[in-house]
Amino acid sequence: MFLIFDNFNTLVPELASSSSFAPISNATQAAKLPLSSVQITVFPNCGICIGLTYHHVVADGRTFNNFIKAWASFSRLGDSSKVDVRSKPSYDRTTILDPYGFEAIFLKEWWKRISSQGLVLLGPSYYNGHSTNAVRATFLVDLAQMEGIKNWIIALCNKGNEHIRYIYRHMS
Structure with a gap:
């Protein structure tokens, strides 16, 4: 079954674009940028669609996939002690030591780069006005x-x- 990709845009939640936020002027100033969004669409008598959007600074594809698998495992088993330890992700940021303060330096440079280049997070509203010329297929x-x-x-x-x-x- 082939479906027009553009028809799925309403199932993907929006994230605000980085261009709507002021740049960081110094290392101690914080900027707030939405990192993830969840949207649940209910299809009466048919099921649900859980749409997830996240900024790449949060996770890469594999990390996000592992998070979803761990979340599903916790939900299914109801007790975190029963979950296989190998599937538990670790998001403890203190694991990696940063004695020289590189995190603040990298974040400041990253923010300068995306602010100066006008890079934005492209969500469904962008694609609603632009054809993707793509299809989505399901094969059984x-x-x-x-x-x-x-x-x-x-x-x-x-x-x-x-x-x-x-x-x-x-x-x-």
């Missing part, structure tokens, strides 16, 4: 079909397709 694949795909990739790898071998090694 059963176990037998998945095995067929796996065997096809293995056959390509055995034929000496180094780029396919590289991709397969990182996807399996």
Whole structure:
């Protein structure tokens, strides 16, 4: 099933853009910038959609994915002591020591850069006025079909397709 990507914009929550905030003039001055947003859309008699938006300064894709998995695990099990320790993320910022104050320096330089270049967080309102020329697809694949795909990739790898071998090694 192929769906026009632009039709999903209403399911993605907004974050205020960085251009609407004043730049930091010195290291002790703080600026407030929204870092994440959650939107829950209820489809009557059909289900829900949980839309999450976060600024990249909060986490990268893997970290955010691990956070969501840990959150789901806590919710499902109801007791954090039952959750596998390997799945618990650590967000303790005191783990990394900064005796020379690099954090303040980097944050100040980062803020100067995004403020001077007019970099903004592009949310759904931006894409509502700009076509993405993209589609979103959902494919239902059963176990037998998945095995067929796996065997096809293995056959390509055995034929000496180094780029396919590289991709397969990182996807399996």
